[in-house]
Amino acid sequence: MVNIGDVARAAGVARSTASYAMTGKRAVSDEVRERVRQAARELGYTPNAGARALATSRSNVIGLLAQFLPDEFAPAMLQYIQGVADTARDLGYDILLSSDADGQSALKRITDSRMVDGVVLLNVAEDDDRLPILRAAPQPGALVGLPGDCTGVDVFDLDFEEAGRAMVEHLADLGHRELILVSQPEHVIERGGAYVWRLQNAAKETAAARGVALHTVFGSSTQPDIGRDLHALLDAHPTATGLLLNNEAAAAALPTVLHDRHLSAPADLSVVGRYSDEFARTFSLPYTSIESAPDRLGRMAVRQLVRRIEKQVGENDPYVVRFVAPELVDRGSTAPPTTRQTTVPSTRPTPSAGKRSRRNNR
């Protein structure tokens, strides 16, 4: 393999001069620079990443810690990854992706070994066990998701409180008096997914202030369980006229559930979700929703991280905690309330005739 010594020899200069000609870190005569570049081109020279990392203590790689947890909805996760990957590439960084379930040791390994210049953490929990390791690491870190303690890292998240308020306000303004909020599974909360609480508490407060009854439940995050959950819920609260979804799986399952019950939105039920526009398109979801902006959050996190890596902001500059304001995207699934006719349990579910696989029963 051709190295910088070969290039220097071909150009008739010292190795150091060749280096300066390529990197521009010192003045080099036009003539020499051109000769070096020419030689590099002809020989097909590419700097060795390991050697460069060793010499500069910079790898131009950003670590991305994502966890594909069984109770997280994978397609929603993908959008954060895309946002991070695209932005990193634009800024000249490669992505080292870790999907290791053991986030602690993965993080420790990639930071201690200096494989990465910085780290983005997805799926951050209230008391995330990766944070102590990240703070102890020499590299900067950016989070997507709000932990309890934000010291030493830059944090980006959707404003879930505002989201909760906006969802309730929207339906209250239309005249609804009884709503159901379906959150993520309780297990997500136990693991520290505080955003579930943040939205739910704000929704409760707003509901109380507006004199609206709000039933809150945790839904499953897998099929077909969430479908069953939704049916049970609609049975349990026959007089509720609005449905709020802070649960991607529930949103994805709702069309089928409403179909089975011969209901439609907003004629029988008003629906407001909390998911991204991309998600809505992918799943063809016709519900008005709070935009969760995963691409923007990923982009913001990487931008700030790169600023720290490149010392455009120093360690003494304050760490930021930035919330994206939720936007309500109106897809026409809300309207003033109507009394929902209760479907007779025996006629629901209305599956197609013929044999049905075990896998699909609900």
Added chain:
Amino acid sequence: MVNIGDVARAAGVARSTASYAMTGKRAVSDEVRERVRQAARELGYTPNAGARALATSRSNVIGLLAQFLPDEFAPAMLQYIQGVADTARDLGYDILLSSDADGQSALKRITDSRMVDGVVLLNVAEDDDRLPILRAAPQPGALVGLPGDCTGVDVFDLDFEEAGRAMVEHLADLGHRELILVSQPEHVIERGGAYVWRLQNAAKETAAARGVALHTVFGSSTQPDIGRDLHALLDAHPTATGLLLNNEAAAAALPTVLHDRHLSAPADLSVVGRYSDEFARTFSLPYTSIESAPDRLGRMAVRQLVRRIEKQVGENDPYVVRFVAPELVDRGSTAPPTTRQTTVPSTRPTPSAGKRSRRNNR
């Protein structure tokens, strides 16, 4: 940062001895080994990845070239990535993820710079422009997807011919005489997605042999276009009794389409898809389908790649082209044919009353 010299000094040995004690590449006395390991533990020593890569010409990183193309269905892609990432981690490798639209230059950069020990290519086209670069690279490569020319790389793919045959046979056996096959968008084919042809041609041959009429069309891969496509299709072929889907977006959109037309499977229409079980669960799809096994393919590709990297198979060992046999997962969406009653166009689509957003019209 603590380096191997610090460890050696603390243990009272030479740097080389410390290295041998950690790597085990030469015999070291039990006592010294223990002293070195102890020192390393106490000092919190982790080898510098760049330095090690420079010295050994091995990075323990695998490059993963994925492209999030607008006409590919992203959630389907994610499963390949997960399969690759999980397997790599199990085998002691990290993943360098490139989602660069310019696959050629991304591949050239990561291979020439020696950042990676090997590469997995997803989304491989018939005449993939990344292949010449991969063949010229010093690292081995494994593909998920079948290109026209397989020399110099290990190739893994679903047996799409057999899949096409199996889909048609299954419905022909049940007595169907007129079927519709919805493939990926024509654009995917133009870009070189040969698997579309492979399945379609095999389906056509089988249909001809069985005396079954087969209408083949290319569907969109985005919402809501694909929904419109499906409606048009069902209008155009009112006597068709079976629907074959080699298009994930179409599968994801079908429940809503059938709902709008007041049809259900298999009572009015038999349906066979081609997607993974994971995909079926995520989208709650109740259709019998050919398992596309993305996790298995990703796993196989990484396994073989690592074998090459670690010289368990040499450059002279033959390169493999391995097809995964398609399995039909019966979810009960197929039955003997019934005459489908034509829905009156004016009553279809049956949207909910009330305002409808522009975004959601079809």
Added chain:
DNA sequence: TCGATAAGTCGAACCGGTTCGACAGGTTGT
């Protein structure tokens, strides 16, 4: 005209590992 400054180049050292050859000391075989 002379010293100060800047531009351009070079050699050497360095980053932090691994690996080769040499060698001391102990064991074995004859």
Added chain:
DNA sequence: ACAACCTGTCGAACCGGTTCGACTTATCGA
């Protein structure tokens, strides 16, 4: 008793870049 061998350790060289200090030559100001 001596060669042959094995074990365990060390010092030095090497991987391929970058960067520092020093040096030469040209340029400028006083």
